[in-house]
Amino acid sequence: MLSLKLYTLSFALITVILYTTAKKSLLNKDVQLDKLLIYSGWKNLNEVKCITYYSKAHYLENLITTPTPYKKSDQKVRYLTIYLGCTYAKVMKNVILIVKKLIQICKEKIEKGNDFINGRICTDELVNIIYLFIVPLATLMVNAMDTLDSLHNNPMSLQKYSYMIRPRLKKIENIFDYLNEQTVSHNNILTYLRTLNTINDFFQKINLGLNYDTEYYCEFVNSNTDSLWKQWKIEYKAIIDQNIKLVFYKYLASKIKDYINTVIIENYFQLGFKFDPITEETFLPLENEPLELELEFKAVGDMHSIPIQIETHQMF
Template identity: 55%
Template sequence: MSLLKLYTFSFVLFSVMIYTNSKTTLKKTVNQLDKMLMYSGWKNLNDLISITYYKKIYYLQKLIKIPTKRIKGDQKIRALTIYLGCTYTKVMNDLLLVISKVLKECQKNLFEENDIKKGYICTEQLVNIISLFIAPLATLLKEAMDALDLLHETPLAYHKNTYIISSELKRIGNFLENLNERTLSRNNISSYFWTLNTIKEFYEKIGEKLYNATVFQCEFVTFNTSSLWKEWKIEYNAIIDKNIKLGFFKFLNGQIRNYIKTIIIEKYFQLGFKYDPLTEETFIPTPDKIIEIELDLKKTDEEPPIPIQIENH
């Protein structure tokens, strides 16, 4: 056998082996995906009308029908990953709009009214909301999106230019590193000006990137609205009208905590994602795992420690 024929034969044999392995893996993956889609949360996602991928429109209810054909397994995984990314973008956009409202209030206290005390209290509360609630949620949602994406034979995670949503969720999750570049000091009010400007610039860029990443792929029911903030303001004013004393930030912390709990239940656990507390990683159970009907969440009512340094002396 000539060298050329031997090379050709070896290449064909290698290709057949790769093809066979990929088909075996795909069968396991499809079973894993179908098991995941049995979770009730997929039927309850209602932020989107449809998504578009390579000029083809996908509707969620059609995507979650099971069983999945092996030949279309990767196609379904890709579409569901994009759908999940769009859903998580909507969640973060709603929270970023709340943050922008609080940010304006803090800036007003410091810049316009020159109310230093209100200004630094407002800023510290805002930083803690971002650190304790927004950043950890973004990290969790990114990991869920990545776990689904990794079921695909060629994950989008290896193509950063087409996987922008995951990258931006990671940046939101790591934002505390930016804020910790400078310690807040009540003896140096410029640190508060710097913090507010940093938050403003960061979230404006994030919001723009998330919009650009989804504008052509995601058809939302509604997107750029402040409905969450308006709803909370109405609820807070109703409490105040009853002569009940309740600080706005205490109220806001409670609202955001409850909202994020709901998001984690409905758009994480009820979609079949699991969290391993030992490795601190998100994973999708294999088909041999029994679906848990009841979900037990760790109690989170206790106030977590302040994650950012503040000097007040």
């Protein structure tokens, strides 16, 4: 089994240069929470209309713009953690839908019998995406939720039950346990079909769990998860209409990688979370840390780094 450190250092955001040190913040929790919410990524989260907690609706804009009273910080942490869980659930549901579409494409090529080579390449590409993109994404989501939750005096992550979508994300982290049971042979078509079926069944169960987890807590702006798929199909048609040769599964693989990279930037780093690839830990902003940071990412096999500016806004 590949270790978390190995695939974290191998996926698209392989090089993360953070201008901080791995110290525990000395800020009071209410001050630390308000400092985190200054990061502009919070204002750009738009997939969730509101969350429901103990039968009461809570809106993100109110949580961002209202200063945190010292004795009310626990409540605010709980609301924000649930809101983040709802946001991550929608992202993962989008990812799962595309994975299922990719599975269908791979299976069709294999089952045709005369396109086994492309079916094999398609399956290998899918497994690669899971290892290097989807698993690290799930890991960062768990880290972000737990780190935010840790500001609560009674963190849910330390209680006996596992909160919100966390158990589903943790299960995705352990998908290696399922895939490693599959022996894939380039000379045996059935091994590829078994792998595709295993992946399909695995993510089908994850998706059902996400539906259950979000039914009570989350009110989404748009509950449909096929808008991304439709958008990519339109874009692909526009490309091939220009007589550009592009295999559809390769196009999809590229789009899902780009989508996950964007999610990690916008829904993790631009929310103020910091990741240390050596210790595999997530941190919150430190007391004397500048609010505007530049993070540098290097894609696998690409020598060009991409500077990303993390913006902030004035809250109060």
